[in-house]
Amino acid sequence: MSRARPAGARSTPRKTAAAGPGHVQSLVTDPRLVEERRGQIVRAAVKLFSGRGYYTTTIQEIAREAGISTGLVYQYVRDKDDVLLLALKLVLDTYEREIPARLIEVEGPVRRLCTAIATYCEIIDRLREATVLTYRSTKSLRDDRRRLIMDGEVRTNRIIQACVHSCVKAGQMRTGNEYLHAYMLVMFCHTWALKYWALRKRYTLARYVRDGLDLLVAPLLTAQGRVAYAAALADSEQRRKGTAR
Amino acid sequence: MSRARPAGARSTPRKTAAAGPGHVQSLVTDPRLVEERRGQIVRAAVKLFSGRGYYTTTIQEIAREAGISTGLVYQYVRDKDDVLLLALKLVLDTYEREIPARLIEVEGPVRRLCTAIATYCEIIDRLREATVLTYRSTKSLRDDRRRLIMDGEVRTNRIIQACVHSCVKAGQMRTGNEYLHAYMLVMFCHTWALKYWALRKRYTLARYVRDGLDLLVAPLLTAQGRVAYAAALADSEQRRKGTAR
């Protein structure tokens, strides 16, 4: 007679209001553990969401992929929407973290712009499916959180915008519209993931980046900028030879 | 993995194998009726899928929106996947139909290229949500059918490619890579839908197109091409004044 309290049996919602739309509450207190477990969960989620999509991936599958039990997921995450948010954040954060990291050592506005594009494309190549995920699934997020993801995108865009702006300010590039130019450069990078099914037949990543720069950067350079551009290309040619075995 | 089968479902498939992945079988024979009903269904589907996404839209909602009964949907469509296919096709077909229709009357390669881009953007503006749908939901299609949608995209791309090629052949444009150039122009158009949330704060559609052409077409033109370009812009300026009241 005395039986388990059924799952659906809650008279009052017990979840406390989140601190903000971006905050993901965890029932577990140890931050070390939260970090680790969430890492497992989100990595699993990115992998599965990327492959099968958000709605067709079950929490059970995520748990199995993460090597934990179903219930445990809910100790670190409020609901499936949280998992999606965390997954998308992981992707956007990677862009935002890795591009600047790589730029630190690079000097010269054109060189920096080219490096930024190349780096962005390389990250996207690594996160190809995950990048597609951001296009597929951002709309599946709750409204307030969708905005959060957009903010992340805006921040990454600003990195490229800044590079474009430096080129212009240094008199190495002439762009009628820095904002749009930067946006199209970003889209160029995203396109590698979005249209990989078509592009892979014709391009290697390196070739894609090279041709893209020739198309979207080179034509807008000033004479001065063209010198820097040639140097930048030579550079990256060097680097490729270096890293190729 | 597959869906529930009511009790009485027989184990042997009753439906005949479809003619091909793109064929959508209907139990109804009268082609007039098939056309009409499917029209209702697909228009409803595009609307709802665009707004809420594929997985969160139910067949019952589509039926209600289409003004027919749930069961009737299944007289014109094998399953939900069929509806998605038809919906995505509708969108792609619109691109493929309307751009050439508009180009018929336009002469001169640069003018044609600019018109193609502008037209594409205008269509996308009208089908903004539906365009986003193609990015969100193509992967939800069964594999063989996804290819179909890609084919449709390729055909549309080829329209733009042809325009680019004509410019180059006519010595009005110099593009290191016609294919990539065309693809980026297509992406420019798609971006109006994909990033409308950001772009609408800064651009009207007309301004977006104008700035885009300045960025992605103008810099690659030859001296000759630039003359044509100026004329094309003047043209469309005319047209705008004409249509504006």
Place this chain on the structure above:
Amino acid sequence: MSRARPAGARSTPRKTAAAGPGHVQSLVTDPRLVEERRGQIVRAAVKLFSGRGYYTTTIQEIAREAGISTGLVYQYVRDKDDVLLLALKLVLDTYEREIPARLIEVEGPVRRLCTAIATYCEIIDRLREATVLTYRSTKSLRDDRRRLIMDGEVRTNRIIQACVHSCVKAGQMRTGNEYLHAYMLVMFCHTWALKYWALRKRYTLARYVRDGLDLLVAPLLTAQGRVAYAAALADSEQRRKGTAR
């Protein structure tokens, strides 16, 4: 890849706001059918809730008991809370319907009071477990609906109150407090269900009613009332002999 839309996947709640807390929405339109199916569901629910309690009874069990599928329940009811509301209403409505029906043919205030009590006790005897259910589970209802059930109880109480009042007005009974007197008479009836485990060892229903009247009615009667009371008892004695085969 294309897979069923999971249960939990709804971006926006689809349920329309109910007309009022007491209204139970049905997706099925044919009122005949709604009546019939709800009858099945609610009878099954009263039976199972009475036996095992609200929380330990599953919708699946209710569906099975009702002879329908799980999903169908949700065509006639919004959620489990609706089922409980309907179940409790059924019980309260029975009191409210049957007591007055029986009183129609009865004359004389004391006789009517005694009949009301006896009838109430008989109904409760028939709905013993269901009556206990109202005590166990009313608090499990959503707040606004709990009130509804209370209102039903109040209406039934008023029937008894009116009987008490008539006796007093007719000078056949002297009660310091009509309201409380009526309430205790109601509780006397409920007690037959609530404490059946103890009472059944000592009383038959008839005996219980008889002793209860002697205790809670007789001592407050006026001389006049006592005459009527004696007649009423003789009456019901008659009736018992009559109905006993």
Place this chain on the structure above:
Amino acid sequence: MSRARPAGARSTPRKTAAAGPGHVQSLVTDPRLVEERRGQIVRAAVKLFSGRGYYTTTIQEIAREAGISTGLVYQYVRDKDDVLLLALKLVLDTYEREIPARLIEVEGPVRRLCTAIATYCEIIDRLREATVLTYRSTKSLRDDRRRLIMDGEVRTNRIIQACVHSCVKAGQMRTGNEYLHAYMLVMFCHTWALKYWALRKRYTLARYVRDGLDLLVAPLLTAQGRVAYAAALADSEQRRKGTAR
């Protein structure tokens, strides 16, 4: 039907059979500690069960309310059913302890009866929600333990019965049926909790008791009894004035 067992659970029961249905086993040996911890747990349980009901209260909530960890609960209790038993016992024991305690100093059968009723009502007023809990949740107990709670109720009832009996034996009251009379007096007390939602609009506790005695005791008194009754009322009037600041 029975609850989940974590992976490592052995198939052979590890817990020794309890001494009896009423015995609640503890893994902790120090009786001092058992007493203290159980006190915390059960007080928390009564509070939470009273407010939200048995099934909608989780062990985790009880632990939090008690200021201990989840796991620790299971050192002092076998399962959730144990907690309910202890909680219900606590309530019943309070009745059984406090009524006689108060009667010790009271003399005269009618006075004792009135005091018993008044005391019972006062306790119930203090434990209003908990009293309702006994009605809501006794059936959720395992069968053998439900009986235990009934026994407790029977013992409390006997206190009232004894008071009634004394009155009758002393020739101060004439009751056709001492058992039923006592039971209805008990129900009168319980009703203060069960129907508080209705009664509070019309009565203070003191008024309720006074009117109840007038209704359920006074009419059955002999001439002699009436004298004692008047004195008893005067008494309690005194007392009220005394305690009211």
Place this chain on the structure above:
DNA sequence: AATGAATGAGAATTCATTCAT
């Protein structure tokens, strides 16, 4: 003794699909 993270069996609810009418 005490902690609290971890487990996993359920339970409510949804909806693609079918079929009697």
Place this chain on the structure above:
DNA sequence: CATGAATGAATTCTCATTCAT
């Protein structure tokens, strides 16, 4: 052809209970 009630598998989320620390 058309309707819409009926089916039931699948999914999300909960929580009693355990156990490593």
